[in-house]
Amino acid sequence: MGTTLCWLGRRSHILCWRQKDVAKACRLISWRREWRHPRKMLLNQLEAVAAIPARYDDNVDLRGGRADAQSWMNFRAFPWFGMDIGGTLVKLVYFEPKDITAEEEQEEVENLKSIRKYLTSNTAYGKTGIRDVHLELKNLTMCGRKGNLHFIRFPSCAMHRFIQMGSEKNFSSLHTTLCATGGGAFKFEEDFRMIADLQLHKLDELDCLIQGLLYVDSVGFNGKPECYYFENPTNPELCQKKPYCLDNPYPMLLVNMGSGVSILAVYSKDNYKRVTGTSLGGGTFLGLCCLLTGCETFEEALEMAAKGDSTNVDKLVKDIYGGDYERFGLQGSAVASSFGNMMSKEKRDSISKEDLARATLVTITNNIGSIARMCALNENIDRVVFVGNFLRINMVSMKLLAYAMDFWSKGQLKALFLEHEGYFGAVGALLELFKMTDDQ
């Protein structure tokens, strides 16, 4: 056999490859027109394989021979996307290769080039699409290629426009696979196929979330740590953000706060369970705020909340007992009844929209904190990682969660946060692209 490919077990492998056989090997591989540079690509591929951590091996089942070489050589054509279509937001990660050679660029199809240019030169797309420039991961090596990872989001209601655009831009001609997760991957699968002639590769959202999170944490945030916590969470004056090393993350309770909330207990990279969830999530906050204040966006709602005072709206323990409720060890300042003051007409007439927004935010956040804390106790886990777009630009909630975990557990529980809050599912989806075999 011209190709010498030796596998020693599933976990560790040694690749022996004679340079002169590369061309021959490439001929063995079914030719795909976008593979303009088989030789370079193969070398990239070798590099990629070497770079892939051991954990990916299980999915690469190669046992020699032509067909296996083909699978192994399963290089993913650009563009590289990972998509997470949630109930409210679509999260899109895009890998922009920065190591494109002149030769490669020349060969690059026009379509591909225009996508790359469009995405990387803008920070806003249409009326609602936004690129979170501050989150961009630079000089990343993914699947053997160097480049930048971009983080883009747009509302799920714009999904049809997005699909329409894919159709107009003849995206299907790129013969790429679109890896997608989130409920929308299922909901819009048919539309992608019918309208844009695109086949979605649907992925489990919790798998993606965990793999994406572990990956982003492992590569770091452009040299800075991805994970952080709040020091002195119970003291507003001393409370500050501090980096946290998540090298040894297990077990962790992962609380994903999107429109709704999912809570997972993660014991290892592929051993996890969904513990519970709640329908009181980011969607509830925004939905109620819209109804109560007439605001229209998450940003607007948060802005109002930042200015409001929830104690006008909520009934506190001291409102009922005149002070602390000692029998139960409850502080007078604790909320006894969210929106409880709104039972009275006089109080309803005297509060501001900002107060209402704040009360909504506090109610939803504390409730998630409460459920998460109970889950942590039931699962006997002391690290609680909060992710999801509900936390985007939402310092109020993060500090409340940090406070709640610390205070109610008497310091036993630690609340952790991650910089790329809501994007892990999309990253996880992108990672799946590299694991795919052709028959998938």
Place this chain on the structure above:
Amino acid sequence: MAECGASGSGSSGDSLDKSITLPPDEIFRNLENAKRFAIDIGGSLTKLAYYSTVQHKVAKVRSFDHSGKDAEQDHEPPYEISVQEEVTARLHFVKFENTYIEACLDFIKDHLVNTETKVIQATGGGAYKFKDLIEEKLRLKVDKEDVMTCLIKGCNFVLKNIPHEAFVYQKDSDPEFRFQTNHPNIFPYLLVNIGSGVSIVKVETEDRFEWIGGSSIGGGTFWGLGALLTKTKKFDELLHLASKGHHTNVDMLVQDIYGGAHETLGLSGNLIASSFGKSATADREFSKEDMAKSLLHMISNDIGQLACLYARLHCLDRVYFGGFFIRGHPVTMRTITYSINFFSKGEVQALFLRHEGYLGAIGAFLKGAEQDNPNQYSWGENYAGSSGLRSSPPEPCPSQRTRGGAFDLLEMDRLERPLVNLPLLLDPSSYVPDTVDLTDDALARKYWLSCFEEALDGVVKRAVASQPGSVDAAERAEKFRQKYWNKLQTLRHQPFAYGTLTVRSLLDTREHCLNEFSFPDPYSKVKQRENGVALKCFQRVIRSLDALGWEERQLALVKGLLAGNVFDWGAKAVSDVLESDPQFGFEEAKRKLQERPWLVDSYSKWLQRLKGPPHKCALIFADNSGVDVILGVFPFVRELLSRGTEVILACNSGPALNDVTYSESLIVAERIAAMDPVIHSALREERLLLMQTGSSSPCLDLSRLDKGLAMLVRERGADLVVIEGMGRAVHTNYYASLRCESLKLAVIKNSWLAERLGGRLFSVIFKYEVPAE
């Protein structure tokens, strides 16, 4: 009636209505002797508790002094009956809207005749607000009690004293309530009180409980947020709105996110992914109903989820829900139940309490009455004086309610004797006394309600006849008729009103109503006469039994027990015959009996057993007076004694129909002992013991028996239980499993029941059971 609730003062609903006139016959009864008050003032309802004594007429029997007289003289009754006044203790609870509080306090002040009471225990959020008013009106010092302590004390009290207190809510079933058998050990449990916020309390013993958590998302959130969203001010109205809405218009469901694919993924598409997730838009209007419904779901689900998490963490599976959010609202019971089932995957049951609204008042009362040790007594719900559970959906406009509907009553009698489980029950926690659940079985319910309606005339007639010297007997009897008739009508529409509806509860309700109108023992004279007649036949019956061979005698004894059981004024078919044909004799009864094989016939097994070693001690629950106990039970007892078996003969503490009471049984036994040396020596040597059951019911609840009886049963090592009569062995205990041998005998004296059991009128049940080893 003033425009009270509708005046629009809004949420707290505390505008006072002074114009109401209160009917003293119906509410605040027995106020003259009231002592010890407690009050629980909530956001909209006030619950007042007081302890009072009730004077009751009771029929006492007393043996004549026979010294120097010939006891066998004709026409002489075997004992004399006298009606005496007896004082019993009763707890009264009255629940009314806060709007009536001033009128009610005035009423109490005017009617409170002689009380040494100086203090009123107060609890609830409104106690502080109305403190001055109470102190001014009643001139009582207000003593504030901790809300949660009161709630838990009250909860323990109802769980211990009221059978069928707890129920689960089952949507779409008729009725929606399924009552639970109280566990003999009520602890530990979780109490989730949903007031304006939520408190979750773990209760471990009578005095030990711990606040283990809570949530600020509770009834106040529903009310407050609901008022903001819908501009609807009242809690009840919000619930009403919610019951008409569709949350799917406001909530983001799993199917909204996943499209149709949820089915293939095995997800339930109807699950709410994000509450209010669809309302995050400025360009759509949402209906009040839909928003209220979504809010209700959001809050109920959240509470249910937290309750499950706490229950799991503390390894508790009994979770009781209370608080104004729940209080009698089928809508919230339904959503909470759904949530608990969903989050616990069926491991935890959401339990509700019939008297949930009274817990605080009961607890406050108990706190104030600690020196009286109310907890050392057993208490029983008085069906005549309690209004029962309602299930009407919340009325959107309280001012349209009838006056009676504005008041809800609970009365509990202090029982003379503490009640406990029969130690011989195989599994006290799963013991259900009643054979047929009429709440469940609509056909049977219809039959029995009609049956009791039809029998009412006869009962009224009997009641009047029992008090020939009384001038107002007819009037009282008419009041009794009205009261019991109304109860029956209530039960037709709300069979769940007093817990599981059973033949037993219908009979007990009738007894309570009779007592209420001073007919303590309408059958006393009948029993007296019949006992007299039967005593005269005793020796003859014994002689003929003794003349038989052993095997023949055993059958004759059993037939005697069964024939005696035909003499039952409780069964309509028989009371008709007894009324029209007073000559209906023992022999005639024997002829009426079904020939063997009987409908249920394990006689051969019993006979076989008798050939073996004697039982150590038999516990016999007697049924009727007269022929039944004297010519049926006593010869049977005599045979057992002769075999070397000790006998405990248990009779009712108080009268019920023509059932033999404990005091009657003492006299009867004394008279028999005078004629029969076997009985005589057994009584003297305490091999035959007469005991009371602690009950005044024609049926038998083995989980509520006199403590002394239970102790004796344990002491003597009873290894045989004999239960006779339709009330005790068929309507109740037919399926009761005991740890020892048991004999259940009855003659079916009701053709409908006989048919149902696959037999005919006067079919015989002879059920001899030996527990599996």
